Amino acid sequence: MTAPLDLPEIRHANVPGRLRLSVPEIRNWPNRAAALAAALSGQPGIRHAEARSVTGSVILKTDPFLSGRDARLLVARALAGKLRPATVGAANRATPKRRPGRTKSKAGTIHWHALSPDDILKTVDVSPDQGLSPNEATRRLRAHGPNLMPHEAGPSQVQMLAKQFEGLPVMMLVGSAAVSLLTGGIADAIATLTVVGVNGVLGFVTEGQAERTIHTLTDQTDHPVPVLRGGQDISVPASRLVPGDVIRLRAGLRVPADARLLSAEELFADESALTGESMPVAKSPAGTLPANTPIGSRTTMLHGGTIVAEGKGLAAIVATGARTEAAALQYLSDTASRPKAPVEAELDRLGSQLALASLAACGVFAGIGWLRGYPLAMILKDALALAVAAVPEGLPMVATSTLSMGLRKMERRGILIRQLSAVESMGALQVLCLDKTGTLTQNRMEVVEAVAGLTPVAPGDRASLSKLAEVAALNNDAGLEDGAPSGSSQTEQAVLHFAITQGIDVETLRRDRARVKTLERKPAQPWMGTCHEGAFGLELTVKGSPEAVLARCGHVLENGDVRPLSEEDKAGLLELNGRLASRPARVLAFASRPVATADTPPEDMTFLGFLAMVDPVRPGAKHLISRIRRAGIQPVLITGDQAVTAAAVAREVDLTGGGPVRVIDSTEFADMPPELLAALAGEIQVFARVASHQKLAIVKALQASGRIVAMTGDGVNDAPALAAADLGIAMGDSGTELARDVANVVIRDDNLATLVEAIAEGRGIYRNIRRSLEYLVTTNMSEIAVSILEALHGPGELETPMELLWINLVTDVLPGLGLALADPDPDIMDRPPRDAGENIVPSHDFRRMATDSSIIAAAAFFSHMAGLARYGPGPETRGMTFLTLSQAQLLYTLVCQRTDPRKLRYDRLLENRTLDLTLLASSALGALPFFSPLLRRLLGIAPLARTDLAIALGAAAVPVASVLARRSVEFEPFPGAIVKEAGAKEPENA
Structure with missing residues (x-):
């Protein structure tokens, strides 16, 4: 007994004729999704099917008669392998019979290049003389959907916004806001969440603008294509083409879908977009190819996205939209995942370390409070204060802002x-x-060398090149648009451009020397001939491979005179052709002669010269x-x-x-x-x-x-x-x-x-983020140290959570941005990139940061002890500690402009104008609470007397003076030059 099928769930069915189904079986399986979409396309009642591996969903456009349950049943049967794939022929609902020569892969995909033209016509059920009827084309369009490349839906606005609030630092801030609400600190919670919100909106806006700008470049152009339908030649938009359509090929046509050649005359295709091969590839409908023939060698096929470079012909479309080779490459792209950027991974790792350290410190804190018998509310309040001190609120803001400003520079x-x-x-x-x-x-051809007669000639020698340039303009299928070559192949355009640069008035020349006959290039005839009228009768011109043209020449034009072409001359020219071809270059030879009639064969021609073309660097x-x-x-x-x-x-x-x-x-x-x-x-x-x-x-x-x-x-x-x-x-x-x-x-x-x-900007951004990060971690470590010292000293002395949050906002965001917006070092592109495994903050730098944070904490604790001696625990003492801690951190910013102490110059501490302005603004914000009664109440501080002010500011100056003195002892004093040994490499983090 057959087990019942599990029907997929309908997510959305609000729009008539459109269903979105949840199919977890295809999530993160692009190939499985592609197979499912192919199986559903063309089934009764389904106009178009799209399967998205990223979201694990299927979108169906259906006929009105198809119920939701029937659609779910079709999807379930397709997943179970019980659904026969639809064909493109007239018997669209029947199982196709297997024909001789028809080959399929294991997945059921037809190898069109392995079929003969007759088998192709039978398979797609079309007449090469009539094409599809309009009604049949309409029916197939409903069955197969428009001829457009599938696109995975990008993240929604909500998803993009939610992404900005990921990460441990943000989660820690949200957690501290929640604790604030539980303990009645509504103002603290609002302030903390404001910081989180501003950071998220900034990232959301900048990434959204970049995505919209790029999308302006990625629209799909719906160009017209010449098609045979109902025996009539008409023009159809590329998106309306269907399997079985017979298209007429001409030079310059962008191939709209995968097609099998039915006939071709000197057809060459530019497949560089698909294969990377810069030279046009010869195409022929004759014969069949092995099933495993690679794309670049499928001479019987034209693939969507390529361009007809030369010639003309007919082809039957065999695959459109999601079934083309270009779509297969897109599915391959979907399976390739980009690794996380280094700074993202390193900030995540550092954020995790800070989170663990903060949780451990809060645990110790709570344990001490519990052993001392403090009330639960006091323990939570103190732990919250420590958590706020531990999280560098400016870290997400500085990293996001620095990267987004770098993005703006790049866009300009x-x-x-x-x-x-x-x-x-x-x-x-x-x-x-x-x-x-x-x-x-x-990705274009350009004439790089010319040979007039037997001798290479400089491009400026127009006299020597005049006849060669004239024939290059006449024997040419490219046209002119606004005075520039257009249409035909890149080779023809390059030849015509050469003629223009030699002073040829192409339009006048072609009007006066009208073409009366054309001998098309063929596989056995690698040259093109044209016959033109002239003042002195008809002239026959030939252009093609040097070997073939030289074989038809008996004379040569040299220095304005025509003389017989000897075998020795031919050998020399062929040797010259070999040297040019080895550049490598595509070489064309040119010849001409006056003729009595347009039917005169191209023999005993006068050799004019070579043109060598390359895809220029x-x-x-x-x-x-x-x-x-x-x-x-x-x-x-x-x-x-x-x-x-x-x-x-x-x-x-x-x-x-x-x-x-x-x-x-x-x-x-x-x-x-x-x-x-x-x-x-x-x-x-x-x-x-x-x-x-x-x-x-x-x-x-x-x-x-x-x-x-x-x-x-x-x-x-x-x-x-x-x-x-x-x-x-x-x-x-x-x-x-x-x-x-x-x-x-x-x-x-x-x-x-x-x-x-x-690249230079990216390196500068990384170094600046690194300097900002070291500053933020150092100053926040000093806050943790001060909080622990205060808590151990006695109850009721700890800084309030709002006070520590204000310090973080004042000393983190603006100074961090000031450090992050410094111009790149002049020698930034003369150094090797950093090691891939190097931490954003190397371990040896943590020792220096620990020392500096200890000095800042000691200065603040000194001010705290002075306040206790004068006032005891209370707003005045907290005010002195607040002022010392905030100003000491701001002054410390000056010595963070170079992570390598040897680059620190006393006379250049104030050279970063952006940093100077941010320090002035931050200092003003640090002093603002002392002048605002409302802020004083929120922070729990009191105005300071002159003596208190002198003690606090004096203590604030000690850390930066200590760092400068210590670095002067450890390293050569500045200003002074550092003499490096020959070949020595400075540390990358300078």
């Missing part, structure tokens, strides 16, 4: 940061993985790599291009600083165990012919070696690695939508020079 420089923590990760990274195409290079890339290396960051090139191309680019940008370039082809590490790849990754500078999953493996291997890794990229094939890297950096201008979606950093204008500035 053209870098958009999705998470605040990514700013710090920039400064901590140790390995920068660079994609070649579109990142180091410009971005301006400033070499300087960028130099600065990256000088900063101690290892640059690694990961590309889908051939090894010779990758090595040439690596040498051009001086990736290794003059050293040998170690290149490894993907075939050499395809089956390598992860631990071996991790060991190898640190020794290789260039990884060539790398697929998407291999890029991901390389990034993970580098991370497994304990290093912090960044990945740059712009293509769909880069997305999984971008998602997994500690820092994923996408191109905002030329990059693909998926790359921007998964990255946590977007370079708006693709200017890599700003990346170095961002």
Whole structure:
């Protein structure tokens, strides 16, 4: 007997025709979610199905007749493997018959490249001459949904806000507010929760603004596509295409979905966004391919997101939206999780240590009070005061504010940061993985060398290049838009741009020399011929591979004269072609001759010259790599291009600083165990012919070696690695939508020079946070020490919770921000990154911090004892202790501007104007309660006499004087130069 199916729970059904179901079985299982969505799509009554692995939910768009129970039953049957997948043919509800040659994977996915054109047409049930009927296209659109890439819903506004209140320091403050309410301290609770709220809102606003800015770059353009429907050629928005649609291919068309070629004439596709291969790939509908053929070698297929570079043809769409290869890469990106940023992990660890220390101190405190027989209310009040003293209220505020202000600086420089923590990760990274195409290079073709006749010619020699430039403009399918080349392939645009730079008026030339015939390029004919009218009759031009063109030439144009082309000349030209191709460059040869008729075959042509083209390196890339290396960051090139191309680019940008370039082809590490790849990754500078999953493996291997890794990229094939890297950096201008979606950093204008500035800013932010953190921990330790000394001395002497909270607000937030907003050190990019395992506060610094906090506590306790001697326990004594403790901490800020004492200059203690202003403001806030009766009552203090004021301020000056005197004894006095040994490295925390 069959067990009953467990039906999923309906979460939302308020919108007619839309259901959201809870499916825990797919949570954190992206592949399972994709399979479920595929199984549900096209089922009776379901117009569109989307399964989200992050939330464990399924969203269904249904026909009106489908009940909620039926929808739940379909999902349950799909989960149990009892639902037959729908087909794309006319018999959409029936099980398709298996046909010869039809191959599927174990998961049921059809390997379209392994089918012949006839099998494809039968499978998708379409006529290549008629296309789909309008009614059938509409039905399939309902069954399969729009042709759009799936998107995981980002966090809601509520989730983003809730995220800002995570973390132990925040929880401790909330806990202290709760205790305040239990003991009647309503004002204390309100003040504490205000601090928590301001910090949370600040983080929420800054991250939300960054997310909205990036989303403006990630809209999906719904471009028109030429389609054959009902025997008519029409234009259909890409989102309305369905499996079975027959599309007409032309140069410049962005392929809207995965399609199988039916016919092609000299068709080349730019697949750089999907595979990383910069050169166009030849496509042909003939034959079938093995099922395991990789994406980059599927010559019978066109995949969504690629571009038709040259030629024309017909193709049948076989997969749309979530079923395309680009979507499969997106699912792979969903499975890659980015590790927590270093500063986040370290602040969490430090927060845990502070929490444990605070709880232990409160336990000791309560034990002492219980042994002495203090009332429970007094014990809770004293423990609360100690808890408030132990938590640095400024820590979350300073860290968040510093990171958010760094984010603003980055945005002004053209870098958009999705998470605040990514700013710090920039400064901590140790390995920068660079994609070649579109990142180091410009992802376009450019003529870099010209040969007129037999001799290389400088670009400025227009006289020698005039005939070559004229033929380059005539034998060309690219058009002009606002005076710039457009349409056709990047190669054609580059050739036309060369002609323009040589002074050719392309529009006038083409009008006067109209084309009368075109000989298209073919697999067996690697050249293109055009015949043009002219003042002296017809002229035939040829452009193509140097070997093929030279074979049809009997003369050469040299220095303005035509002479016979000898075999020795041809050998020399072929040798020159080999040198140009080894750059590597794409080389085209050009020839022409006058003819009597347009049907004259291209023989006995006059050779005009070569044009060599490359995907040019971005301006400033070499300087960028130099600065990256000088900063101690290892640059690694990961590309889908051939090894010779990758090595040439690596040498051009001086990736290794003059050293040998170690290149490894993907075939050499395809089956390598992860631990071996991790060991190898640190020794290789260039990884060539790398697929998407291999890029991901390389990034993970580098991370497994304990290093912090960044990945740059712009293509769909880069997305999984971008998602997994500690820092994923996408191109905002030329990059693909998926790359921007998964990255946590977007370079708006693709200017890599700003990346170095961002790294410097990240390092500066980390150092400033570190200085602020050391200051906050030191001063809060002094408050704990004062509280314990007061409590041990006698009952009723302890500072009130509100008094300690006011001290923390005065001495934590503004001074901490003043330290955190200092400009980066001038030599910040001349030092290596910090060790990945180094604590944000090294253990040896804790000894110095403990000493400094003890001196501050001793000064405050001295003032406390003086007050007891004059007044006994009460508001006056608490006022003296309050003033000494707050002002001593503020003065101590001046000596925290350099964590390395050797960098401390007496004559520069007041050079940080931001810090100076924050100290003045904090000092005023520290003195404000003495002038406000309301604040005096809230804090439990009294006005001070002149003698009390002198004692308190004198004691407050002792700690900073002691620190300066101690550092003068321990280190060489300043101002004075420190002479370093040759090759010695200063501590990174300077």
